[in-house]
Amino acid sequence: MKNWYMILILILAVSCSSEDDKMDELEETLEMEMKLGEEATEDNFVSDAHETTGTASLNEDETLLIFTDFKTDNGPLLEVYLSTDKAASEYVSLGDLKGIEGDFEYSIPSGTDLTKYKYVLIWCVDFSVSFGHAELK
16 A cells, blocks of 8 residues: 555656646747747748748848848849848848848838738849748738
8 A cells, every 4th residue: 555655656746747847838838939929920931942941930010031040042232122022023122131140130111011011031132033032911
C-alpha cells in the first residue's frame, strides 16, 4: 500500500511540474508579445524572382515599415513599394532598398491607405520584377 502512495505522489508531482512548465512557457510568450507591442502586424517575406526572406512589420501608429532579419539578392535599382497587388499595378514607393541584408526602417507617407496598399514589394525597377513580397494584414 505504501508503494501506491509513493507512485500517486510521484504522478501528481510530475503532472504538476509539467503544468508549471506550461504556465512558465505561456507567461514567457505573453511577455515577449508585450515587448513587441510596437509592432501591430507582421508577415514573412515570400520569394518571387529572387530568394527573399525576413519579416515586414508596421509600428503601432503605422508610420514606419520595419524589416527584420531581411535578406535578398543584389540587383539593379531595387526599391521598396507598398502596392495594391503583387504586380505593382498601383503603388507608393518608399525609396531605394537600404541594403540586401539586415534590419531597416522606411517612413510611410502620411495619408497612405494601408488597407489599399497591403503588399510590400522589393521591386527591381530596371526589369519590372518583384524579388519578393510580404502581405500586411
